[in-house]
Amino acid sequence: MAGGSGERFWPLSRQTRPKQLLKLAHPDHTLLEQTVNRLSGLIPTENILIATAPHLVGPSQAHLTGLPAANIQAEPHKRNTAGCLVWVAANLLAKDPEARAKMSMAVLAADHRISPDDGFQATVSKALDVAENQSSIVTIGIKPDRPETGYGYIEVDQSAANQGDERVVIRAVKQFREKPDAATAEQFLANGGFLWNSGTFFWTLDTFLTELENAAPELYLATLKLADLLRAGDLQGANDAFAALPSISIDYALMEKARKVAVAQAAFDWDDVGAWDALDRSLPTDETGNVGRGDVVVVDSQSCIAVNDHPGITTCLLGVEGLVVVVTEDAVLVCPKDRAQDVRAVVDALKSRGIPKV
Amino acid sequence: MAGGSGERFWPLSRQTRPKQLLKLAHPDHTLLEQTVNRLSGLIPTENILIATAPHLVGPSQAHLTGLPAANIQAEPHKRNTAGCLVWVAANLLAKDPEARAKMSMAVLAADHRISPDDGFQATVSKALDVAENQSSIVTIGIKPDRPETGYGYIEVDQSAANQGDERVVIRAVKQFREKPDAATAEQFLANGGFLWNSGTFFWTLDTFLTELENAAPELYLATLKLADLLRAGDLQGANDAFAALPSISIDYALMEKARKVAVAQAAFDWDDVGAWDALDRSLPTDETGNVGRGDVVVVDSQSCIAVNDHPGITTCLLGVEGLVVVVTEDAVLVCPKDRAQDVRAVVDALKSRGIPKV
Numbered sequence: 148m149a150g151g152s153g154e155r156f157w158p159l160s161r162q163t164r165p166k167q168l169l170k171l172a173h174p175d176h177t178l179l180e181q182t183v184n185r186l187s188g189l190i191p192t193e194n195i196l197i198a199t200a201p202h203l204v205g206p207s208q209a210h211l212t213g214l215p216a217a218n219i220q221a222e223p224h225k226r227n228t229a230g231c232l233v234w235v236a237a238n239l240l241a242k243d244p245e246a247r248a249k250m251s252m253a254v255l256a257a258d259h260r261i262s263p264d265d266g267f268q269a270t271v272s273k274a275l276d277v278a279e280n281q282s283s284i285v286t287i288g289i290k291p292d293r294p295e296t297g298y299g300y301i302e303v304d305q306s307a308a309n310q311g312d313e314r315v316v317i318r319a320v321k322q323f324r325e326k327p328d329a330a331t332a333e334q335f336l337a338n339g340g341f342l343w344n345s346g347t348f349f350w351t352l353d354t355f356l357t358e359l360e361n362a363a364p365e366l367y368l369a370t371l372k373l374a375d376l377l378r379a380g381d382l383q384g385a386n387d388a389f390a391a392l393p394s395i396s397i398d399y400a401l402m403e404k405a406r407k408v409a410v411a412q413a414a415f416d417w418d419d420v421g422a423w424d425a426l427d428r429s430l431p432t433d434e435t436g437n438v439g440r441g442d443v444v445v446v447d448s449q450s451c452i453a454v455n456d457h458p459g460i461t462t463c464l465l466g467v468e469g470l471v472v473v474v475t476e477d478a479v480l481v482c483p484k485d486r487a488q489d490v491r492a493v494v495d496a497l498k499s500r501g502i503p504k505v
Numbered sequence: 506m507a508g509g510s511g512e513r514f515w516p517l518s519r520q521t522r523p524k525q526l527l528k529l530a531h532p533d534h535t536l537l538e539q540t541v542n543r544l545s546g547l548i549p550t551e552n553i554l555i556a557t558a559p560h561l562v563g564p565s566q567a568h569l570t571g572l573p574a575a576n577i578q579a580e581p582h583k584r585n586t587a588g589c590l591v592w593v594a595a596n597l598l599a600k601d602p603e604a605r606a607k608m609s610m611a612v613l614a615a616d617h618r619i620s621p622d623d624g625f626q627a628t629v630s631k632a633l634d635v636a637e638n639q640s641s642i643v644t645i646g647i648k649p650d651r652p653e654t655g656y657g658y659i660e661v662d663q664s665a666a667n668q669g670d671e672r673v674v675i676r677a678v679k680q681f682r683e684k685p686d687a688a689t690a691e692q693f694l695a696n697g698g699f700l701w702n703s704g705t706f707f708w709t710l711d712t713f714l715t716e717l718e719n720a721a722p723e724l725y726l727a728t729l730k731l732a733d734l735l736r737a738g739d740l741q742g743a744n745d746a747f748a749a750l751p752s753i754s755i756d757y758a759l760m761e762k763a764r765k766v767a768v769a770q771a772a773f774d775w776d777d778v779g780a781w782d783a784l785d786r787s788l789p790t791d792e793t794g795n796v797g798r799g800d801v802v803v804v805d806s807q808s809c810i811a812v813n814d815h816p817g818i819t820t821c822l823l824g825v826e827g828l829v830v831v832v833t834e835d836a837v838l839v840c841p842k843d844r845a846q847d848v849r850a851v852v853d854a855l856k857s858r859g860i861p862k863v
Binding site for chain 1: 516802804805813817818819820821822823824825828830832834835836837838839840841844847848850851854855858860862
């Protein structure tokens with residue numbers, strides 16, 4: 148899934164250069180490239196499909212020259228993660244009459260930071276194994292290391308037994324919990340029976356359709372209808388039918404109502420790189436906690452994030468603390484880390500002033 | 506006097522673009538232009554001399570097209586304000602054998618903010634009048650409105666009587682006081698008998714030489730010697746003699762020891778625009794105290810100074826307070842207002858890294 152708009156990384160992110168196309172966790176590779184590279188040896192390249200927005204097909208292809216161009220597919224409209232996955236499933240069904248019986252899907256976000264790769268591959272292998280052999284939907288849960296209020300949580304059965312690769316623990320799901328307030332997040336962390344919901348899913352196509360039929364019958368019927376239209380070559384009909392779908396998340400449409408869900412506890416570090424303040428978890432810091440990228444000079448400053456993407460500019464910080472400073476070819480942003488989530492307010496201000504830098 | 510280097514306005518100021526060549530108090534005019542324009546109708550253009558550094562003669566001429574090019578003169582070396590004024594006096598003496606008997610000097614800094622112009626002209630007129638008719642050195646003192654520790658003070662006789670233009674009060678000097686600590690500055694303010702020393706001077710050439718002979722005989726002799734060398738056309742000799750002078754301020758060399766000094770209390774607002782944090786006294790502020798110049802968008806921010814001199818960049822502040830943000834063609838500076846005095850630390854850091862943007 149590579150359809151994110153990433154306004155929270157303005158001014159580096161733009162409508163045609165969203166978060167997944169930024170190098171936020173690696174000096175040379177975008178998050179999207181890292182996501183594809185991370186599957187090397189595990190998923191054949193021809194089986195990696197990128198679902199993105201129509202205007203991002205070209206930019207995504209430019210970053211993924213190792214992938215067949217046809218594997219980068221446009222969702223005709225923005226219909227959240229449920230819409231995205233219905234569209235992908237319908238395309239698989241349309242292409243192969245045997246798809247339901249033989250295909251599995253590993254659903255990964257294109258804009259997360261994950262390391263190390265071997266822990267990731269071990270987790271994905273086991274999740275796919277459980278999904279295929281136990282007809283279960285499997286999601287990846289992350290052991291929390293802080294009372295994060297920006298993530299959804301999964302309450303799990305702590306006594307769950309393990310099988311196979313001992314690095315990856317499989318647990319039964321008690322319930323999905325939406326983003327908590329600070330006090331609740333503290334309780335979750337102290338309790339120990341809660342994992343972060345990484346938004347990563349594994350299922351056979353048959354399990355997906357069976358569970359979707361139960362949880363969201365209208366989406367199930369839409370999937371079959373879209374597959375029929377695509378199979379018949381009626382692209383306009385498929386686009387129109389897709390446009391009529393509601394915009395809801397797969398968590399809300401399916402996961403929270405699915406009957407058979409397991410969690411694979413991640414054998415890797417994970418971050419959803421939600422906003423600028425996440426960069427000091429993704430990139431190296433100096434001895435006073437500053438993250439600098441590009442031509443940056445820091446004097447008497449602490450815990451700042453300075454990203455300079457303008458080749459002609461030197462960015463200098465003097466005597467500041469906890470600031471985010473981002474410099475691009477046509478914009479400069481200065482905000483405290485704890486306001487990084489609100490960068491959209493700046494994008495909105497620019498839009499309202501007709502400044503075309505969004 | 507227009508020889509300042511103005512490192513405290515980096516990155517807008519550079520070695521060839523010091524503070525007096527920046528538009529820090531007017532949207533269209535540099536401080537130097539404003540200084541010259543402010544004398545319109547009071548001092549004939551041909552009598553306005555600009556003393557500056559050799560590498561600033563060209564840039565200064567470019568900003569002062571209304572002035573004869575020859576009136577912009579290079580001090581051959583940097584020898585502080587005493588050296589500057591000795592050099593100017595020697596040039597006047599060399600040019601005109603009658604200079605000592607008939608000429609007066611009004612010594613003005615080229616990098617101060619002053620308004621309104623009519624109050625300034627009234628003050629200068631009266632100061633010149635006192636200087637010429639009472640054979641006194643006259644300086645302009647500013648009524649303090651805050652316990653500023655960045656300025657020198659002049660303790661004055663509060664009972665001094667006035668004569669002539671009632672807008673401008675002339676007072677006798679008790680003593681010059683160097684930059685005070687915070688507690689002393691508070692006492693000065695509460696006492697009421699202290700004025701800021703604006704570094705502005707008026708004297709007849711005869712008074713200047715007479716007082717210099719008393720206060721700093723070596724500088725007096727140097728002035729006469731320089732005049733002889735210049736009169737003889739021995740520029741190299743004059744340059745060498747000037748190079749041998751000590752680098753001291755006119756306050757220290759002359760004013761603190763002068764026998765006859767009066768203060769004209771300014772009938773205008775004044776600021777020496779010492780560093781970036783002075784701009785919220787020089788430029789208009791919005792309803793939350795922000796100063797913005799150039800393409801600047803401010804969201805949820807207070808008391809910030811944002812100067813954007815890069816034509817292609819939009820500078821955005823979100824959720825910050827008391828910050829200075831400066832954007833130029835090749836540099837960005839972010840610091841708190843209360844560190845604005847320390848911008849030289851950044852310039853030093855750049856020098857030590859060999860970055861040629863100073």
